[in-house]
Amino acid sequence: MSLKEVLVDELKDLYSAENQLVKALPKIVKACEDEELAESINQHLEETKGHVERLQRVFEQLGEKPTGKLCKGMEGLVEEGKEVIEQGEEAPFGDLMITGAASRVEHYEIAGYTSVIEIARGLGEDEIVDLLTETLEEEEAANEKLAAKAKELIGEAAEMSEDEDVETVSEEDEAGEASMTRKQTPHTSKTSPKKPSRGKSRAA
Ligand SMILES: [Fe+2]
Numbered sequence: 001m002s003l004k005e006v007l008v009d010e011l012k013d014l015y016s017a018e019n020q021l022v023k024a025l026p027k028i029v030k031a032c033e034d035e036e037l038a039e040s041i042n043q044h045l046e047e048t049k050g051h052v053e054r055l056q057r058v059f060e061q062l063g064e065k066p067t068g069k070l071c072k073g074m075e076g077l078v079e080e081g082k083e084v085i086e087q088g089e090e091a092p093f094g095d096l097m098i099t100g101a102a103s104r105v106e107h108y109e110i111a112g113y114t115s116v117i118e119i120a121r122g123l124g125e126d127e128i129v130d131l132l133t134e135t136l137e138e139e140e141a142a143n144e145k146l147a148a149k150a151k152e153l154i155g156e157a158a159e160m161s162e163d164e165d166v167e168t169v170s171e172e173d174e175a176g177e178a179s180m181t182r183k184q185t186p187h188t189s190k191t192s193p194k195k196p197s198r199g200k201s202r203a204a
Contacts, residue, residue, distance in 0.1 A: 007119045008064050011055060014112045015066040017074035018051045021105065024078045031084075032098060033091040037149050041102060044142045051135045058128050077105050092156040099150040106143035113139060 025045040032038035059066045081101040089097060113136040120128040 003119060003123055004062070007116060007123065007125075008059075008062060009069070010112065010116050010119065011058060011062075011064075012066060012069035013071045013073075014109070014116065015052070015055045015059070016069050016071035017109065017112065018048055018055060020071065020074045020078055021045075021048050022052060024081060027085060028081055028098060028102065031088075032095055034095045034149070034153070037095055037098065037153075040142070040145050040149065041098075044138075047138045047142070051138070054131050054135055058131055061125075061128060073108055074105070077101070077108060080104070092153040092160070096150060096153040096157055099146050099153060103143060103146045103150065106139055106146065109139045110136065110143065 022045070025041060025048065029038050029042045029045065032041060055066060081098070084094070084097045084101045087097070088094065113132055117129055117132045117136060120132060
C-alpha cells in the first residue's frame, strides 16, 4: 500500500459521509423548532453540497474515482440523529438534542478532514491541502455555531428545569423519575438548585 492509496481510501470515506449528510440534513432542519438553529443547519447543508463538489475536484486531481466506500461512522451518526428526531421532544430539549447529534457529526468530519489534510501535506499535494482546508474551516465554523446555540438552549432548559424543581415529588413520580433522583429532596440537596429534574432527564 502507498501513502496515496491511504489518502484515496480516507477521501472515499469522507465522500460517502458528505453524501449521506446531504440526504439527512433536510430532515434535521425540518425537525428544529428554533428558527436560528434550523437556519444554521440549512446553511451548513448548502456548504455540505460544496464539500461534495470539492471532494470531486480532489479526486479529479488525483485521477481517482470517489465511489466504492460506505462511511459506517456517518451512517451510525445519521441513525442517531434520526432517533433524536423520532423522539420528538419539545423545545428547548429536542433542539438541544439535535445540537448534540449535529455536533457529533461535525467533530467526526473535523477528524476526517484533519487526517486527510495531513496525508495530502505529506504527499506534497499543496492544492489538495488548500481545498480540503477550506472545507475543514467551514466544518469548524459550523461546529462553533452549534456550540453557541447549545449554550443558549442549555440556559433555557436549565431555567425550565429549575421551575420544575418547585413541583411536587408526586409529579416526578408521574414522569417515571428514578428513585435515586427523588431521594434528592430539597432539604438533602447541598448543592445548587439545578439538581436533576424532569426537564433535564428528558434532555439526557
Ligand atoms: Fe462537510
